[in-house]
Amino acid sequence: MNTQGYVLAADVGGTNIRAAVINPDGSIRKEQRVQADLSAADVSENDVIDALEGALTGLVGDEENITAIGIGFPGFFRGDSGILASSPNIPALRDVELAEAMSKRMKLPVSVQNDGLCAAIGEHQFGVGEERSNLLHITLGTGIGCGLILNNQPFTGDNGMAMEFGHLCVHTGDKARLCGCGNYGCVEAYASATAISSRYAKQSGQHKDAASIYKMACKENKAAINVFEEAGMYLGLAVAEAVKLLDIHLVSISGGLTGAWPLLHAPLISALESNLISPQRGKVIVRRSSLNDNAGLLGAAMLAQTLLAD
Amino acid sequence: MNTQGYVLAADVGGTNIRAAVINPDGSIRKEQRVQADLSAADVSENDVIDALEGALTGLVGDEENITAIGIGFPGFFRGDSGILASSPNIPALRDVELAEAMSKRMKLPVSVQNDGLCAAIGEHQFGVGEERSNLLHITLGTGIGCGLILNNQPFTGDNGMAMEFGHLCVHTGDKARLCGCGNYGCVEAYASATAISSRYAKQSGQHKDAASIYKMACKENKAAINVFEEAGMYLGLAVAEAVKLLDIHLVSISGGLTGAWPLLHAPLISALESNLISPQRGKVIVRRSSLNDNAGLLGAAMLAQTLLAD
Numbered sequence: 001m002n003t004q005g006y007v008l009a010a011d012v013g014g015t016n017i018r019a020a021v022i023n024p025d026g027s028i029r030k031e032q033r034v035q036a037d038l039s040a041a042d043v044s045e046n047d048v049i050d051a052l053e054g055a056l057t058g059l060v061g062d063e064e065n066i067t068a069i070g071i072g073f074p075g076f077f078r079g080d081s082g083i084l085a086s087s088p089n090i091p092a093l094r095d096v097e098l099a100e101a102m103s104k105r106m107k108l109p110v111s112v113q114n115d116g117l118c119a120a121i122g123e124h125q126f127g128v129g130e131e132r133s134n135l136l137h138i139t140l141g142t143g144i145g146c147g148l149i150l151n152n153q154p155f156t157g158d159n160g161m162a163m164e165f166g167h168l169c170v171h172t173g174d175k176a177r178l179c180g181c182g183n184y185g186c187v188e189a190y191a192s193a194t195a196i197s198s199r200y201a202k203q204s205g206q207h208k209d210a211a212s213i214y215k216m217a218c219k220e221n222k223a224a225i226n227v228f229e230e231a232g233m234y235l236g237l238a239v240a241e242a243v244k245l246l247d248i249h250l251v252s253i254s255g256g257l258t259g260a261w262p263l264l265h266a267p268l269i270s271a272l273e274s275n276l277i278s279p280q281r282g283k284v285i286v287r288r289s290s291l292n293d294n295a296g297l298l299g300a301a302m303l304a305q306t307l308l309a310d
Numbered sequence: 311m312n313t314q315g316y317v318l319a320a321d322v323g324g325t326n327i328r329a330a331v332i333n334p335d336g337s338i339r340k341e342q343r344v345q346a347d348l349s350a351a352d353v354s355e356n357d358v359i360d361a362l363e364g365a366l367t368g369l370v371g372d373e374e375n376i377t378a379i380g381i382g383f384p385g386f387f388r389g390d391s392g393i394l395a396s397s398p399n400i401p402a403l404r405d406v407e408l409a410e411a412m413s414k415r416m417k418l419p420v421s422v423q424n425d426g427l428c429a430a431i432g433e434h435q436f437g438v439g440e441e442r443s444n445l446l447h448i449t450l451g452t453g454i455g456c457g458l459i460l461n462n463q464p465f466t467g468d469n470g471m472a473m474e475f476g477h478l479c480v481h482t483g484d485k486a487r488l489c490g491c492g493n494y495g496c497v498e499a500y501a502s503a504t505a506i507s508s509r510y511a512k513q514s515g516q517h518k519d520a521a522s523i524y525k526m527a528c529k530e531n532k533a534a535i536n537v538f539e540e541a542g543m544y545l546g547l548a549v550a551e552a553v554k555l556l557d558i559h560l561v562s563i564s565g566g567l568t569g570a571w572p573l574l575h576a577p578l579i580s581a582l583e584s585n586l587i588s589p590q591r592g593k594v595i596v597r598r599s600s601l602n603d604n605a606g607l608l609g610a611a612m613l614a615q616t617l618l619a620d
Binding site: 185 | 593
């Protein structure tokens with residue numbers, strides 16, 4: 001038996017849970033992806049705990065001494081308490097003591113935090129955000145998440161909701177698109193994988209996922225190229241708003257949609273630069289995550305390690 | 311001679327400088343307002359130093375032992391260095407060691423920082439921001455300034471420009487108004503005193519300042535009421551963007567235009583609430599400064615006191 005402890009980490013997505021055993025140096029020892037649909041309206045706290053236990057158990061060998069568990073979850077948490085205030089994806093869960101319940105089940109210390117913030121923490125420690133005191137990290141997938149590192153610390157705001165980058169408004173006109181949040185013109189309605197899929201369907205009449213549309217774009221399909229370039233442009237507008245307010249000079253982006261980086265990046269930068277105030281122009285770097293979508297897992301593990309240091 | 315030290319503070323505006331002697335407890339001992347037009351394109355570093363010296367000298371009596379000087383100035387500063395990187399109002403000044411030059415002239419330790427940030431610091435310490443760890447403070451006058459307090463510390467961003475709230479975009483359409491910064495749709499082009507004056511002129515053909523238009527609004531002049539309500543609405547849209555990103559639950563507003571609070575407040579709150587994501591609704595308080603426009607002076611004095619503590 002290894003005397004040095006490992007940490008278990010989980011990153012909860014809309015349709016699956018990624019789980020990993022994390023080495024003491026923060027690297028991934030082994031991992032697995034488990035199907036788990038937590039998007040139904042009637043999902044209960046117990047369903048979530050069962051799904052997490054299922055994803056984590058079985059991953060651990062006899063020789064591995066697990067000391068803590070860190071979980072990235074799509075929802076708003078009350079500070080570092082591990083209490084889930086609410087989750088846009090699972091409206092039935094409100095004020096759930098998720099860390100405590102999970103800790104009872106697994107007999108280990110557990111930290112749970114917003115998935116976008118976990119990704120920001122991981123990217124800041126191990127990815128392109130290293131050596132920066134401020135970082136805006138964006139997760140670009142089915143939806144758009146975000147995490148902020150300010151003065152080298154995760155920033156969560158007064159009520160754990162300082163990550164609603166996806167709902168910054170990038171279109172104020174009458175034709176602004178309706179977002180899942182109920183408002184109009186949110187960047188999530190323009191630059192998420194869902195938005196790309198729906199925009200392409202509207203233009204071509206064909207329903208395809210973002211990955212398939214990207215493949216078509218690579219084969220010079222005009223409509224496919226257009227929807228990605230448009231998404232990049234709107235993403236740039238939203239990044240400009242964040243930079244004007246916070247003057248953060250490094251923005252990192254992770255998530256499935258970064259596979260389309262060659263198409264997204266140029267229009268993103270162009271829209272960003274033209275919407276900054278002039279002394280900020282030319283100073284902001286937007287980089288694709290260097291962590292192959294492991295930022296969230298690594299950040300969740302770091303928060304678990306913090307539990308042990310306390 | 312009093313053995314306890316006083317601090318001199320100055321708040322530099324577009325057309326005048328306010329100067330004050332500040333008591334050790336942070337309250338204002340005496341103050342004066344001096345005309346000083348620093349808006350000409352050819353204003354030099356020496357002109358600025360002369361104007362500041364003129365405003366501060368003569369205010370101090372023989373019995374007052376001045377220990378330091380704090381200045382709030384409309385421009386971007388490199389961290390706490392007192393080096394003015396640039397000023398939107400005075401383009402000729404770039405990379406000016408303003409604190410050092412002023413310190414040589416006055417033979418005292420001098421701190422200089424962005425005026426909006428000084429106001430935020432003052433409001434956080436003495437005004438409606440007391441006992442809050444996070445504060446978004448907006449200065450609403452000829453232009454729109456801003457300062458952020460995050461985790462009880464002034465936040466300036468990577469390059470001292472984390473205060474460009476005035477240039478958040480609130481109108482993305484073809485008819486968006488041109489802002490002084492060169493972009494279209496900035497909230498400053500919709501909710502500053504300048505914007506109110508220009509909007510009223512467009513509607514009525516009469517050129518009046520914001521104070522006169524407010525008086526007419528109080529006498530039920532429809533056009534006058536409309537421009538203030540419209541300004542409040544756009545201000546609410548910009549505050550919503552900041553709250554979505556930072557989840558700050560207290561917003562304070564100072565500056566001349568807060569005289570029109572009764573007209574601005576309701577449309578501001580209405581636009582703010584309807585543009586937040588649903589779990590944030592009903593949680594954000596927007597309050598008028600309680601410091602009678604002294605927030606900037608008091609904040610500048612606090613920064614000067616920090617110099618002495620170092």
